[in-house]
Amino acid sequence: MSAAVSDAWRPVRRLLAEPLGALGIALVLLVIGGAVLADWLSVYEPSRISPRDRFQGPSWTHLLGTDQLGRDLFSRVLHGGRIALSVALFSTAASLAIGVVLGLIAGYGPRWLDNLMLLLFDSIKSFPTVMLALALVTLFGPSLTAVVVVVVLVNVPGYARIIRTQTLALKESEFVTAAQSMGAGTARVLRVHIMPNVIGPLLILASMDIPVVIAIEAGMSFLGLGVRPPTPSWGAILNDGFTAIRDTPWIVIAGGLPIILTTLGFTFLGETLRDVFDPRLKGRG
Amino acid sequence: MLGYTLKRLGLAVVIVSLAMAILFVMIYLIPGDPAAVALGPRATEAMRESLRVKMGLDQPVWVQFWNFFTRAWTGDLGNEVLSDRPVAQVVMEQLPHTLALIAGGMVWSVALGIPLGCWAAVKRGSWADRVVGIVSVAVIAVPSFVVAIYALLIFAVTLRWLPAIGAGDAGDLGDRLTHLILPSLAVGLGWVGYIARMVRASMLEVLEAQHIRTARAFGLPETMITYRYALTIAILPTVTLLGVGIGQMLSSAVFAEIVFARPGVGKLVYDAILTRNYPLVTGAVLVTTVLFVLINLLADLLIGALDPRVRSRF
Amino acid sequence: MTVLAIRGLNVSFATEGGDLHALRDVAFDVPARRIVGIVGESGCGKSTLINAILGLLADNGRITGGQIVFEGQDLTRADAAQMRALRGPRISTVFQDPMGALNPVLSVGRQMRNIQYRSSLGRAARDARSAEMLQKVRIPDPEAALSRYPHEFSGGMKQRIAIAMALMMEPALLIADEPTTALDATLEVATIELLRDLQDQIGCSVLFISHHLGVIAELCDDVVVMYAGEVVERGTVRQVFRTPRHPYTARLLECDPARQSGRTRHLPVIPGDLPDLRNRPGGCIFAARCDRRGEACAAPQTEREPAPGHRARCILAEAT
């Protein structure tokens, strides 16, 4: 029993043993904690407008100051974390699910389908991310849905390609041929012999993509193409502060710092995860 | 080599065509009547109808697609709504600014990234390697628009070392370059990290290879092994990565142009979206996409020129 | 005269599970103009031995004792520059995998020219020398071959090119690490004959590593049998293969399928596994798998010399 418990904790201990991993975990826990406990930690309603308090610098009443509408930036940052994390989680999960399915089809299916899907992936990838986002926003209008669709479109071709490449390699491997020679059908080969071997590396890569997703959400909100006001979002805070950057720089600082801390945290964590669990992946962009 | 070039070229044409098709579908799916949107609420039904005919919206879908497709290939991207000038002309006017910005970003990333990565690989395991590793990861992680805003805040607003806004005077090269420093840093900084990591990783992989062991067993000098035997191979994936990187830099350029109020394609598209100038949006997106595909094509051809194994495969 | 003399060589690797003793008390000689074979199964320490001689041990490995005397100089005390000066001109190597041994993006001629970087010859003269070597290893149209890239040659040709490169500087010692293992059997014959011819022309010594007993018997003058990082038996090929004095050698020879002339129901095997090199047994290294072990085998064994030049690390090998 105790052996099982210590086995379960071993990966965590290995992560914590790496200074970068420990820092990453600390930052990620900080951000998640802030987002989960946002209602409890913040004294003010994130969207409550208070014209009397506009453009106040950081103080004990307003830890990070207030914006042009007198909203408390600390509360907005905490609640913005909820948006960022939920978008990141949801869209990454969606991209993973779609990417794995498409990748397995491309890798294991007939050759012509593989070529067709590769062309499609390459075409989608040939739109620069922001251009794709801008084009999609004209289609959907500014909204969180648009953000999620952009993230899925940006991530899926990459994930599908990785799964496809590995599936192609595994398809020719002797243990898959051995399973086929025993009479295993396509479903069994994919489920038992291919999936377990391709999913681990992809999960690690996806965890390293979370900062990218957060950047897309914040970037689109910064451009006014993501969440609609008055919903708090880190990008929206940056947008609010940017026009007043000369006189009230704290708004921009309040919007940018959580983005930096979150992306660094997830990246450090993802890097360490990869180094500890899958050293072969090192160097993948 | 000729076969390889033709194959890559053909692939690029197919990808651009598919991208056009995807873009057309997106335009077609836009809710609402483009003519109504373009003319605004005060237009009469007759005005809208005549614009619809002019834009070809009365035709069946496939005719619309065929027209869009053939015109796009001949460089006719239609006219923009506000001034009725050809979209292609408007985009081309702004393109040099964006290209300058990306070139600046490339210079930063290549000039810093390759030596850093090489150095870290040779000093593998040292504290210098660790520092390069952490810094690369950190600059990759932070989104470019945050870098842009903070760079603006620190170097332009607070320290006042460098200009904050615009692209500088048209005739004054020095002024243009000083205006380019901060935006191009914002565009290229993350790629310093990417390239440093990529070069380091592929250097380490190559240095482990059997033929490097053979070269050592012949007593070749370490500098020759590092630069002529290892780096020539390790650089190959970086060339491919740069092709992709320029696409990402195009994205970053949009933010840099908006933050630093520079002219350029990114700013153009952004303004076009805010004014619902759809032909301009699709035209500019298409131009940047073609640009991206062309750059990747160049990267592929460069790989073919550098790697004899790739050349002979076709 | 002895070109290479190894005395009491110990090599360890630092690993997560503690120090791994890859070589223990290894000693043998490579006399001038002789071909010495090293034979042993996987895990016997052949590769570690080569890397130790070349000064190319992995970062976590180190020589913890003994000497490697090459032409009177102790290589365990040589610094990196001295080692580099020896590698190539005095000691050169042919590795196992002909596919990976050549740089894929440099032409064969460029690589051969680079090897001669110390030479005072001009470019044309170096290329002429390269072509001459390719001619010697029977590469057709050697001048044209210089401008081609490694992937344009077949496996057998690549291995011959590697041999040409190794012998170009006329070294005193050629280390051949399983040079024919990756080749088909019918190509192996030609490669071995080539090696023997060239060795004869140049007059170098050869340290030939192989797990293939038949090849060793055919090519080598002397043989060193290794097991789990120790030399268990050495002598002339005739001494060792005709009258093996160490039970491991005897069993290994029996196991070689070529020894069985008729079809047998039960081929001989050596039951058991290699000992844990992190935690070596105190006594004879082979004792756990030996069918002739006695109580005395629990004590450390020294080399005995049952016949002049024939040594075995076994208590049963006393001179009779």
Next chain:
Amino acid sequence: MTPLLDVRDLQVAFRTGPMLARRDVLGVAGVSFRLHPGETFALVGESGSGKTTLARAINGLQPISAGSVHFDGQRIDRLGRAAMKPLRKVMSMMFQDPVGSLSPRMTVRDLVTEPFRIHGVRAELAAETTRLLALVGLNDSFADRFAHQLSGGQARRVGVARAIALNPRLVIADEPTAGLDVSVQGEVLNLLNDLRERLGLSMVIITHNLHVVHHVADRMAVMYLGRFVETGQTDAVFRAPAHPYTAALLSANPEPDPDKARERIALPAEVPSLLARPAGCEFHTRCPWAQARCRTEAPEMRPHGDRHLACHFPLAPGARPPERDIPT
């Protein structure tokens, strides 16, 4: 008596070459043989000889372009995957790489019992695991290990256990001793011999190592460029190889005895590419005995004494190659 396996004029073609100049290349170029119940047949050849392709074609893992394969009187080369499935219970295959042919994320227990799961065979899986591991000489403690925790010899035993799990009638073993040390090779061959007797298996063994053949096979065929050049009883072929290629292969695996006369037959040149098969006898480019006729006229496979042979000038027992300079 119906042969268990009857292969007639089997061909396997691959499409290769650049996109515009794609063409078919014959990996197996017309091969026929029969295997009777309880018999062991060996396919011998070097890399590129097509022996592995042939094995995969027999097993239905590789589509064939001409010819036929009959198993126990039933034609199986045209069967769909579903129709083939029940046959896979009685016809199993072992693959070259002892560790690589075991799925890396499965335990030995899962690996050994996978055939039961695939075919929905009701069995007490725990008991079957113990039984099968015992059959191949592994104890129960191996059941929870993964492939990478096994030595080459142990992994090979697991591969054997999987192959015999459902009591097959035919086992096709591709290089059963590849990658194993000499002292372990013997164990695997003994195991195969032993199981063959106890379970009444028929076997097809594919190898480049002639000595493996000698100890396990009743009959053998030597392959070169996708064709048989010599077939016959193993003992007879070993005693007096009649095809120059067989003779060269035999001489290339010398006994480890310094005093035996060194009679290796060196073959000039390299194996020709399948894309450019030589005219006439395809072995003439490397044959020390080749004559004018060999360069123009392709020899048929014909009976020759106690075996079948494709050679214009069969060797007399103990023949030595004529003295001549080895060209390149």
